[in-house]
Structure formats: structure tokens, C-alpha cells
Amino acid sequence: xxxxxxxxxxxxxxxxxxxxxxxxxxxxxxxxxxxxxxxxxxxxxxxxxxxxxxxxxxxxxxxxxxxxxxxxxxxxxxxxxxxxxxxxxxxxxxxxxxxxxxxxxxxxxxxxxxxxxxxxxxxxxxxxxxxxxxxxxxxxxxxxxxxxxxxxxxxxxxxxxxxxxxxxxxxxxxxxxxxxxxxxxxxxxxxxxxxxxxxxxxxxxxxxxxxxxxxxxxxxxxxxxxxxxxxxxxxxxxxxxxxxxxxxxxxxxxxxxxxxxxxxxxxxxxxxxxxxxxxxxxxxxxxxxxxxxxxxxxxxxxxxxxxxxxxxxxxxxxxxxxxxxxxxxxxxxxxxxxxxxxxxxxxxxx
Amino acid sequence: xxxxxxxxxxxxxxxxxxxxxxxxxxxxxxxxxxxxxxxxxxxxxxxxxxxxxxxxxxxxxxxxxxxxxxxxxxxxxxxxxxxxxxxxxxxxxxxxxxxxxxxxxxxxxxxxxxxxxxxxxxxxxxxxxxxxxxxxxxxxxxxxxxxxxxxxxxxxxxxxxxxxxxxxxxxxxxxxxxxxxxxxxxxxxxxxxxxxxxxxxxxxxxxxxxxxxxxxxxxxxxxxxxxxxxxxxxxxxxxxxxxxxxxxxxxxxxxxxxxxxxxxxxxxxxxxxxxxxxxxxxxxxxxxxxxxxxxxxxxxxxxxxxxxxxxxxxxxxxxxxxxxxxxxxxxxxxxxxxxxxxxxxxxxxxxxxx
Numbered sequence: 001x002x003x004x005x006x007x008x009x010x011x012x013x014x015x016x017x018x019x020x021x022x023x024x025x026x027x028x029x030x031x032x033x034x035x036x037x038x039x040x041x042x043x044x045x046x047x048x049x050x051x052x053x054x055x056x057x058x059x060x061x062x063x064x065x066x067x068x069x070x071x072x073x074x075x076x077x078x079x080x081x082x083x084x085x086x087x088x089x090x091x092x093x094x095x096x097x098x099x100x101x102x103x104x105x106x107x108x109x110x111x112x113x114x115x116x117x118x119x120x121x122x123x124x125x126x127x128x129x130x131x132x133x134x135x136x137x138x139x140x141x142x143x144x145x146x147x148x149x150x151x152x153x154x155x156x157x158x159x160x161x162x163x164x165x166x167x168x169x170x171x172x173x174x175x176x177x178x179x180x181x182x183x184x185x186x187x188x189x190x191x192x193x194x195x196x197x198x199x200x201x202x203x204x205x206x207x208x209x210x211x212x213x214x215x216x217x218x219x220x221x222x223x224x225x226x227x228x229x230x231x232x233x234x235x236x237x238x239x240x241x242x243x244x245x246x247x248x249x250x251x252x253x254x255x256x257x258x259x260x261x262x263x264x265x266x267x268x269x270x271x272x273x274x275x276x277x278x279x280x281x282x283x284x285x286x287x288x289x290x291x292x293x294x295x296x297x298x299x300x301x302x303x304x305x306x307x308x309x310x311x312x313x314x315x316x317x318x319x320x321x322x323x324x325x326x327x328x329x330x331x332x333x334x335x336x337x338x339x340x341x342x343x344x345x346x347x348x349x350x
Numbered sequence: 351x352x353x354x355x356x357x358x359x360x361x362x363x364x365x366x367x368x369x370x371x372x373x374x375x376x377x378x379x380x381x382x383x384x385x386x387x388x389x390x391x392x393x394x395x396x397x398x399x400x401x402x403x404x405x406x407x408x409x410x411x412x413x414x415x416x417x418x419x420x421x422x423x424x425x426x427x428x429x430x431x432x433x434x435x436x437x438x439x440x441x442x443x444x445x446x447x448x449x450x451x452x453x454x455x456x457x458x459x460x461x462x463x464x465x466x467x468x469x470x471x472x473x474x475x476x477x478x479x480x481x482x483x484x485x486x487x488x489x490x491x492x493x494x495x496x497x498x499x500x501x502x503x504x505x506x507x508x509x510x511x512x513x514x515x516x517x518x519x520x521x522x523x524x525x526x527x528x529x530x531x532x533x534x535x536x537x538x539x540x541x542x543x544x545x546x547x548x549x550x551x552x553x554x555x556x557x558x559x560x561x562x563x564x565x566x567x568x569x570x571x572x573x574x575x576x577x578x579x580x581x582x583x584x585x586x587x588x589x590x591x592x593x594x595x596x597x598x599x600x601x602x603x604x605x606x607x608x609x610x611x612x613x614x615x616x617x618x619x620x621x622x623x624x625x626x627x628x629x630x631x632x633x634x635x636x637x638x639x640x641x642x643x644x645x646x647x648x649x650x651x652x653x654x655x656x657x658x659x660x661x662x663x664x665x666x667x668x669x670x671x672x673x674x675x676x677x678x679x680x681x682x683x684x685x686x687x688x689x690x691x692x693x694x695x696x697x698x699x700x701x702x703x704x
Contacts, residue, residue: 256623
């Protein structure tokens, strides 16, 4: 499919027609080496994202979701070891040298982080920062990069984009800064956008506007999006599919409605139960998940959720659960939560 | 020891009241004289009863944190008065001020930044007791243990340092420290915003339990409507330094009168897939607090703004029971005597939007 409006003329993706998923991750492990221990931050993760699709990655802090995002973006620090396969289109990224990776990172993968102020250089004008990737990656002229930057700023909804080009980040509000970051991430028309908590630092009304922008850009540009967030509300409204992570591993994955309406993994169910809603009875006892996420330096044999799980049995401690489910919905749980429409599953032992 | 628990006419005087409180900051630096002051808080009046929670909700820059800082005495109002049990903080004698300081405590958003990294938890929790004085070392120690137990910290953790704790445990320490001086009021500025959902529920459960146990009042400042809705008995919505609407949660959520309140409610991301999020009804940017718009401050972003809104500032008027709003073109009919507003469109606005 022709990508809309080739501003900077990104030739990177040309070549034989490829119609598989934009991103295909298989058996990804990420180990972070510390002085005396190794953190197994991501373990055996496999996932796919299709063109124009948004996949939400959810889980508590420390579940490995940000590390996964950094691994896919090729931004992990040097003390990490990545195993497994990361395919972007028909190209393998794992094991690719830093030079090639940098090119991919700038042109084919766009990244948006939580705090726009830390992603932007406070001493550089906005036009320069948004157009930078085009200049560096594709050798665009100054004028061409500037024109492309203006067009991108217009696309992300900055009023009077031509005037904004010469402003500095501190002159903008948080919401406008995040729009600039998004513009910079998308200026080379990447095939994959990784958004790590893109609205967490923003106010609710601004958050709503930025998420609307993501939805609109996805339709206009057709990129695949990985939305990494702890906010179940944001995922519910904006992701096509959800990938629930716990202790660096996949816990459950499925279409958004499947995950929210019929969660099978006990962790997913507990996570959804503890979400505060406007319908939650005021000052009622809220559901919580006891304990805390496990120590990722220890690679235990069983299900990592055992110490916090209401349905755990000896089997769970002994053996990591196999993949269950069919179609788009899969879970890794020995005693999945019971759902009415699936009569094959009997009540889990307590 | 001075007791401030028996203020004058404590039966009908609210624990805390703000009367027309205004805070303007004069920008520092060379150009300070020529620059317009930042109007962080403008003419805010509020009350908190003993044992009740007042929730202040609004977006960054609305003045909610400045308001909280004035209540704990970290900032002095430019105009107006903050009164504790009827006595203005500004007119208190030294011993009174000292007592007031222990009577109103604060809990911060980022418990890590708020805890001294070189102190053990025991020392952090003990610190306010030492400052307050009047207790032996033994008594302080036993109080620290009791506070730790009440806030769900294991006794074995007391000789640890903040960096060894998770975010939820740090917030428990923040609560234990705030409780140490047996305050009547805790100002909680975004107390759960930095926490994961599961831990957030734990802290909210704890805050609810402690409130019931100690007849505590909370002044809860947050941008998160779900948190405010859950904990607050009364809600004040702030925009650009002013209260635009206030009322009990049920009333405010069922039939908000102000367009800003409505926009905030609509913007809450509901964890229900398939429910199309209503398009954000407000656009544009928060105007500068040094040069707020004339008339209604919200008019530059309001979908219902008309010429009148630029000319006249709308006064706070009564709507439903306990509900006040400042809007020329409200979403519901103003009730002259505080009676419920008529009209079925006023109900279940959240559902109606889906």
C-alpha cells in the first residue's frame, strides 16, 4: 500500500511487495546485566503488529513493558543482551549493527516517550528538531526538512505551524510539546510507532486530544502502533488488541473486547478488577492485588504470578503454564478465570 | 502543651475555611516590575468539615497545588484568609501557629522526593514527633511502631531506607509521617498519581480506613476524576485559579452545570472497550495565568461561549442541592433555592455521551 503523502520521500521501505505484519517478534529475551546479578526483563515474548493496527502493552511497573519497547526500538543500553527475533517487515533487526540500526530507528521506527520535555532539546528550535531525522537519515536539504517539518506540525494539529518552527520547546505547553515529539517521530513516515506512556504526563483533556490525534494519524499514515501504558482506560478506547505482560512474560493476549470482557489469566482479571472507575462505589473497599511483582533476577520454573494468585496450586509453582486459547485470544494460565461463553472450562480449584 | 482542639465555637465552625483567598506571584528576575503577576488563585472560598474530604480537581496550572500549599502554610495568601477552626492562619500567635502546623499535615505525589534518602523509615516517621516535642524516646519509638502498623508497614522495614521501598510502600511511609502528629487535616496532593492501579487501590483503601478511624479530614488535590469521585464528599472544580463549579459528587457527576466540568468528565478514559470515547469538547490551550481572559476565564475554550462571557464574569450560582457553578450558559437550569434542576437531559450525562 502506498503510504500517504511522501513528504521526505522515504525510500527505505521500497523493494519487493511484502504483506505480512509490520512487526513480528519471536521468542524475545532481554537480559540486563548488573554487577552481581542478571535481570531477566523480557522472557520469551512473541507478538505481531499489522499495518494500521494498535496493540496495547499493559502491566504494572517492572513488568518489562518499557524494556520491550526499548528493545524493539534498538535503544537498550550496552549492558543488555537480546536474544530471539525482531522482524520489521521482511528484515531481521536482532543482531544488526548499530549503524544500520540507527537508520532503521530514524526512518522506519518512530518513538514517543512519556515526558515530552526530556525528548526535546531545549536549546534547539522546533523546526530543526522535527526535521532533523530527514536531514540526518535521508540527506534532505535544510529547506526541504523545514517544509516537511511544517507539514508535519500541521498534521499533528499545531496552530500556525510555520510560526512554530522557530520557537523553542519551553514556549509551548505540555500537550503542544507532545504533539511536537509525535511530529518528530513521524516525519520520516515510519512503519512502526512505539508510544511509551505517551499521555501519562498530560492532563486528562489533553490526553484525550493526543489519543484522538494518534487515532487520526493511524488512519492517515497507516502505521502500526505499539501503545505501552499502565492506563487500562486508554487501552480500552484506543487499542485493537491487548498484550498483557507480567514478570517479563506474556500473560494474555487478545482483541481488546476479549481481554476486557472475558479476561482469562488471573493477573488480567485482577488488574481489571483493581481499576478505579467512575461507577465504583464511593469509599467502598477496593479490590487490590496483594504483594508485588516478583524479583526478575530469579528465573523460577513456575508461573511468576503464583504468590499473588487466588487460584494457584502446586502445579502452578512447578510448571510454567502452556499457551491456551484459540483464534485471537490466548492466555498462559493453568487455572484461567471462568467465562460463561466457554463451557469447556470448569471452575478453577481454590 | 498547647491544645488547639478546642477552638471558639467548635460546634459550628468548620475545621478549615478559605475566605476569598487569592495568591498572586510576582515573577522574579530583572523584568519583575514590568511583568504582570501570575494569578495562581483568585477569590477562592471553601470549607472542610471535620472528618470530611474535599476534593479539588483541575488540570495543571489551575492553582490547585498552590491552594494546598496555602492551607499547610507553605505559602501566604496575597488576599483573603485561610482559617483553621475559625482562626486565620495569618493572625495566629506563635504558639497557635506552631500547633496549627501539627494539626495540618501534607502528603505528596512523589513520596520518593518527599522522603529524606539518608534517614531510615523509623527516623522519617519519628521526625515530626521529635519536632513537636513532649515525648520521651521510648514513647516516640512505640508511637512509630504503632504508626507503621496502622499504615501497613512491617516492623522489620523500619530500619530500611526509602530507596529500598516500592512506590506504594513509600506512600505508606508518607502517610505514617503525616499521621505522626495526630493531625485533624491532611492535605494530599496527587497522592496516588504515581502509583500502579493495584497499589493505588491499596493506598485509597488505607486512606479511607484511616479517615474513619481518626475522624481525619482530607483536602485531596488531583487531576484524576475517578480518584476524586471515589474519596471526596464534596468536589470543587478549578480552572485558571478560580472555582468554576462545586458540589457533592453524585450531583456533580449526574448533572454538571459548567461546560468545563462536563469536559473533564467526558475526558475520563473509561476501561470499557467499544464505547466510543466522546470527542473532546474543549479545544485549545490553557491561557496564561498572568493575563487571564476577561469575563469568564474558560470562555476561550468553551463550546458555548458568547459575547456576554467576555464582558461579564459569571458569579457562582446555586444549581442542584449543594451545587454551585459560575456559568452564563449552564448545562442545567439554575435552581434559586437549591432545588434539583428540572429536565431529564440533566441525568446520566456520562451515559448519554456514549
